[in-house]
Amino acid sequence: MRKAQVAMEYLITYGWAILIMLVVIGILFYLGVFTPKPPTSCTFATSGFSCYAFKIAGNNTDSLLIDIGQATGHDIRVFRFNCTAQSPVPSTTYNVYLPVNITIPTGDHRMMNSTPNRYMVCLKSDGANISLSDVGMTYKGKLFIEYLDLDSGFTHKVFGDIVAQVQPQ
Numbered sequence: 001m002r003k004a005q006v007a008m009e010y011l012i013t014y015g016w017a018i019l020i021m022l023v024v025i026g027i028l029f030y031l032g033v034f035t036p037k038p039p040t041s042c043t044f045a046t047s048g049f050s051c052y053a054f055k056i057a058g059n060n061t062d063s064l065l066i067d068i069g070q071a072t073g074h075d076i077r078v079f080r081f082n083c084t085a086q087s088p089v090p091s092t093t094y095n096v097y098l099p100v101n102i103t104i105p106t107g108d109h110r111m112m113n114s115t116p117n118r119y120m121v122c123l124k125s126d127g128a129n130i131s132l133s134d135v136g137m138t139y140k141g142k143l144f145i146e147y148l149d150l151d152s153g154f155t156h157k158v159f160g161d162i163v164a165q166v167q168p169q
Helices: 002-031
Strands: 041-044 049-056 064-070 076-084 098-104 108-112 138-149 155-165
Touching: 041 049, 049 155, 064 076, 064 098, 076 108, 098 108
Parallel strands: none
Antiparallel strands: 041 155, 049 064, 064 108, 076 098, 076 138, 138 155
16 A cells, blocks of 8 residues: 555656646747847858848738848949849849939948838848738748948949848838
């Protein structure tokens, strides 16, 4: 009888410990501790350009918010911009940029923001704009910037990559 009682106490003690561990693990799963966050990155192939901050929002008309920095040694004026996930990148992408007019002093950064009748958009792989139904998906696309070096007067093109989770507005 004594051996049965010791065995029962042993099983109950370890049973409670296992139950507590399962509850803790369940809470951690619920809080998303074990759910990996999608990677986010924004990089340019040319040195001297960087992304200070960026966000891709599920909005048909204004899906990209991006703050671009430059350290080329010269003040620049960005006058064209494009963002697409189409692969291969259509040849027209290099010619159809969103017209912008943003001056970025060397060593500084500026928000590529919307103005009336002009929106910053990133196209999906099928060529459509990002919409509210895309919230939660991971967007992988290419950035294209054309700028004027204000010191030399020469124009340059810069290419980059962006990876981000589409967020609500």
